[in-house]
Amino acid sequence: MLYSFQSRLRERKSNLRHSFVWISLLSTTPNWSRVPIAFTHLSLVSASSAQSKFWFRNKSLKASDMSITTDDFIINNVGGGAVNEKKRLYGEQSTEPLEAVQSDHPSLSSAYNPLQHRSHLFHAIEGLDRYPNYLSRWTENDIDQLQVALQERLSQVHEQKSKVRNQRLQIKDLLQEFLDKHPEWKEFVQAPSNWEEIQSTILDPRATKAIFRSRMFHRNNETTSLDDVLAGTMPVELDAAYLQELMDEEMFDVYSFPLLSPAFCHKLHRFVSAFLTYLESSSNMKSLARGIHKDLDNMGMGWLNNLLFHLVVRPLSAHLYKETELEGGDLDWRQGFIASYSADPTQSKPRQRLVPHTDDAEVTLNVCLGDKFKGGNLHFWGLRGENVRGNKLLGEYKPEVGRAVIHAGRHLHEVTPITAGDRFALIQWTRSWKSARSEVCPCCWLNQRRDTGGSKRSSCICGPRWN
Ligand SMILES: O=C(O)CCC(=O)C(=O)O
Numbered sequence: 001m002l003y004s005f006q007s008r009l010r011e012r013k014s015n016l017r018h019s020f021v022w023i024s025l026l027s028t029t030p031n032w033s034r035v036p037i038a039f040t041h042l043s044l045v046s047a048s049s050a051q052s053k054f055w056f057r058n059k060s061l062k063a064s065d066m067s068i069t070t071d072d073f074i075i076n077n078v079g080g081g082a083v084n085e086k087k088r089l090y091g092e093q094s095t096e097p098l099e100a101v102q103s104d105h106p107s108l109s110s111a112y113n114p115l116q117h118r119s120h121l122f123h124a125i126e127g128l129d130r131y132p133n134y135l136s137r138w139t140e141n142d143i144d145q146l147q148v149a150l151q152e153r154l155s156q157v158h159e160q161k162s163k164v165r166n167q168r169l170q171i172k173d174l175l176q177e178f179l180d181k182h183p184e185w186k187e188f189v190q191a192p193s194n195w196e197e198i199q200s201t202i203l204d205p206r207a208t209k210a211i212f213r214s215r216m217f218h219r220n221n222e223t224t225s226l227d228d229v230l231a232g233t234m235p236v237e238l239d240a241a242y243l244q245e246l247m248d249e250e251m252f253d254v255y256s257f258p259l260l261s262p263a264f265c266h267k268l269h270r271f272v273s274a275f276l277t278y279l280e281s282s283s284n285m286k287s288l289a290r291g292i293h294k295d296l297d298n299m300g301m302g303w304l305n306n307l308l309f310h311l312v313v314r315p316l317s318a319h320l321y322k323e324t325e326l327e328g329g330d331l332d333w334r335q336g337f338i339a340s341y342s343a344d345p346t347q348s349k350p351r352q353r354l355v356p357h358t359d360d361a362e363v364t365l366n367v368c369l370g371d372k373f374k375g376g377n378l379h380f381w382g383l384r385g386e387n388v389r390g391n392k393l394l395g396e397y398k399p400e401v402g403r404a405v406i407h408a409g410r411h412l413h414e415v416t417p418i419t420a421g422d423r424f425a426l427i428q429w430t431r432s433w434k435s436a437r438s439e440v441c442p443c444c445w446l447n448q449r450r451d452t453g454g455s456k457r458s459s460c461i462c463g464p465r466w467n
């Protein structure tokens with residue numbers, strides 16, 4: 001069932017103060033057969049707690065207004081940050097070496113086990129840096145295991161480093177080859193040289209209006225340098241009043257707005273399709289890591305990645321997510337890529353749907369590029385790490401070409417099956433290494449703890465954010 005949230009928004013003016021959603025996710029694998037590996041409680045926080053969103057509050061929908069239930073929610077189908085991706089994608093082999101080493105140490109008497117428990121490994125990495133005699137607390141056996149676990153990680157770094165480097169070089173060559181054969185795309189991948197080009201050909205006119213009316217673009221009659229903005233050295237500040245006109249709150253904490261012009265989206269869509277088709281016909285395609293060729297930087301579109309990050313996601317997040325996702329700080333990292341799906345999956349469009357997952361991101365931007373598909377809607381549940389009650393799907397969003405959705409990365413979401421055509425979306429995952437991630441440790445997340453309790457008084461030192 002499809003819902004038009006925009007028309008609902010016009011009808012409903014309520015707030016979320018008492019609306020909660022919960023979901024329990026449970027999944028087991030043979031290696032962890034006695035232990036649930038993902039058990040996550042989710043909830044929605046009160047909209048009124050997010051002070052920075054004052055200008056959206058009266059547009060909030062009640063979660064209880066949504067009548068789609070999740071009775072058929074497939075518990076062990078959860079993806080992304082909720083489970084160990086390697087286990088989900090490749091089965092158990094990734095943990096085999098660790099198990100084998102562990103059984104070589106039958107005399108292990110302490111509970112310390114960095115081979116099995118990620119939290120122990122993290123503790124050691126932090127502890128070695130923090131305490132002069134950190135190792136003195138562990139038995140020789142513990143230290144042996146720590147050494148093996150660290151060596152194991154280091155060899156993964158070595159292996160992936162050279163693999164990734166080679167693959168990036170390979171893509172660069174393939175892109176050059178593609179552009180030589182199809183010179184009509186050469187201009188398209190060039191970074192724009194002035195704001196005028198961005199305003200008239202890349203952005204939707206409504207986004208142009210909202211962004212460039214903001215005071216910073218008029219201060220002292222000086223023009224804001226495009227190069228400085230793209231380099232991230234001149235932070236962009238957008239005025240709330242203009243953004244309010246531009247944006248809709250589709251459902252709790254999920255906002256949509258017209259961002260890219262449909263003409264630009266269609267062109268980007270055609271460029272991506274042409275490049276992927278070219279890659280598919282290349283014999284090198286099989287040796288490339290999953291998704292590496294769909295990374296915007298690798299596709300020669302790093303400038304678009306920077307533009308969206310610095311001109312749109314960072315300033316919007318300062319209004320929407322500063323307190324709830326960024327610990328009062330800023331975003332400082334971005335990864336942009338094309339998510340491609342098809343009703344008839346191929347090598348370059350390998351997915352028909354995307355299972356419910358959270359992103360490894362503080363804030364995610366999602367722009368629909370392709371319009372000739374059926375299905376492929378976005379579903380949202382609650383926020384990882386918040387306390388919760390209830391089991392309702394929060395809402396469904398139907399993508400529109402050029403329209404962006406922005407949401408917290410820890411907001412559980414899925415893409416429903418594409419039933420006809422191909423679906424392309426530009427996704428940008430953004431992080432806050434210096435703020436949010438410097439305040440928390442990921443041990444809860446990787447250790448799949450269950451006792452976050454949903455309050456700031458979680459029993460874990462790293463608080464309730466990661467679980
Ligand atoms: O394709 C989409 O709309 C969503 C993709 C997504 O959630 C992701 O790549 O993390």
Ligand SMILES: [Fe+2]
Binds near residue numbers: 357358359364413
């Ligand atoms: Fe996602």
